[in-house]
Amino acid sequence: MKGMIFNVQRFCVQDGPGIRTTVFFKGCPLRCAWCHNPESHRPQAEILYSEEKCIRCGACAAACPKGLHRLDGEGHSYSRALCDACGRCAAACHAGALELCGREADSGQVVAEVLRDAAFFRESGGGMTLSGGEPMFQPDFALELARTARAAGVHVCVETCGCCAWEALERMIPHVDLFLYDFKLADAAAHRLYTGADNGRILANLAALDGAGAAIVFRCPIIPGVNLTDAHFDDIARLASAHPAICQIDLEPYHPLGLEKAKRMGRSVPFAQDGFLNRDELGPRAAALRARVRVPVTIQ
Ligand code: SF4
Ligand code: SF4
The missing domain is CATH 3.30.70.20 (Alpha-Beta Plaits)
Structure with a gap:
C-alpha cells in the first residue's frame, strides 16, 4: 500500500517509550497556530x-x-x-x-526500514511511532503500517490529534500499544480560533478510546498566551481523572522551531513568539498537577 510521508526518523526518544523510529505522515486536518511541523500540513509533496x-x-x-x-x-x-x-x-x-x-512510500518498504532498528527497540523497550502531520489523515496506510509492524513484534505508538472518524481510530486499537493523544484546548471557540477546527469530535474520540480500554498518553502542548493558564491545567486534571485509560501526562513547552520551516515554505506565520517556553517555568505547574492526578506528569 502507498502513502505520503515526509520523513522516517531513527533514534527518536520523545515519541513514546525507549528508542523509536518515527514515521512522519503528510497531511493534517488542523492548523495549530504554533505548529512545529508546518511542512506536514499539506497532503502533497x-x-x-x-x-x-x-x-x-x-x-x-x-x-x-x-x-x-x-x-x-x-x-x-x-x-x-x-x-x-x-x-x-x-x-x-x-x-x-x-x-x-514529501514522498510516496510503500508500506512494506517503510516497515522494512523500521525493522532495521529492531535490536535497539528490544534493548530499550522502544518501537515504531506514527506521527505527522496526522497519521489518521491516511487511515488505511496507518493501519497497514501498524498491523505489519506489530505482526513483526514491534511496539507501536500512534500520535494523533484525534480529529478523525471514530471508525478509523477504532480499527487501529488491536494494532497499537499506546496512543499519544494531543490535547490543546477545552474551550470550543478558542480551539477553533487557534487550530481551525472544532474540538467536539476530538473529545468524543478521547472518551471512546478510553471506553475501549486503549492505553493513552495525554500530550499537552503548553503555549504562552494561549493555554498557559490555571483554567487549562484544571481542564487537563479534569480530563485525566475522567479517563482511566490515560496513563501519563506529557507537558510539551512551546518552542519556535516551526517558524523557520514556515519561512522555507513561503508561508506567513500566524503565531510568532521568539523564545522557548522555559521548562523551569512549567515545574511548579507540573508539581501542582501531579498532586491532583493519579498518573505520572512529565515535561518533554
Ligand atoms: S520548481 Fe522544482 S519541483 Fe517544482 S516543477 Fe520545477 S523542478 Fe519540479
Ligand atoms: S541557484 Fe540556489 S537554489 Fe538554485 S540550485 Fe543554485 S544554490 Fe540551489
Whole structure:
C-alpha cells in the first residue's frame, strides 16, 4: 500500500517509550497556530527553500522543466504556484538550498526500514511511532503500517490529534500499544480560533478510546498566551481523572522551531513568539498537577 510521508526518523526518544523510529505522515486536518511541523500540513509533496544557503549557481533554473526558478540582479526567486514538486530542482541543488518534502512510500518498504532498528527497540523497550502531520489523515496506510509492524513484534505508538472518524481510530486499537493523544484546548471557540477546527469530535474520540480500554498518553502542548493558564491545567486534571485509560501526562513547552520551516515554505506565520517556553517555568505547574492526578506528569 502507498502513502505520503515526509520523513522516517531513527533514534527518536520523545515519541513514546525507549528508542523509536518515527514515521512522519503528510497531511493534517488542523492548523495549530504554533505548529512545529508546518511542512506536514499539506497532503502533497512540496519544495522547501532556504535563501541563506543559496549560492545562486542557477542549477535549479536549468533543471526545472517549467521554468519556475529565476536568477537576475535581485538574486534567486522561485514561483511556487505552478510547481508540481517533481523534485528535479532539489536534486540539482548541491548547496542544499532546495529540499523536496514529501514522498510516496510503500508500506512494506517503510516497515522494512523500521525493522532495521529492531535490536535497539528490544534493548530499550522502544518501537515504531506514527506521527505527522496526522497519521489518521491516511487511515488505511496507518493501519497497514501498524498491523505489519506489530505482526513483526514491534511496539507501536500512534500520535494523533484525534480529529478523525471514530471508525478509523477504532480499527487501529488491536494494532497499537499506546496512543499519544494531543490535547490543546477545552474551550470550543478558542480551539477553533487557534487550530481551525472544532474540538467536539476530538473529545468524543478521547472518551471512546478510553471506553475501549486503549492505553493513552495525554500530550499537552503548553503555549504562552494561549493555554498557559490555571483554567487549562484544571481542564487537563479534569480530563485525566475522567479517563482511566490515560496513563501519563506529557507537558510539551512551546518552542519556535516551526517558524523557520514556515519561512522555507513561503508561508506567513500566524503565531510568532521568539523564545522557548522555559521548562523551569512549567515545574511548579507540573508539581501542582501531579498532586491532583493519579498518573505520572512529565515535561518533554
Ligand atoms: S540550485 Fe540551489 S544554490 Fe543554485 S541557484 Fe538554485 S537554489 Fe540556489
Ligand atoms: S519541483 Fe519540479 S516543477 Fe517544482 S520548481 Fe522544482 S523542478 Fe520545477
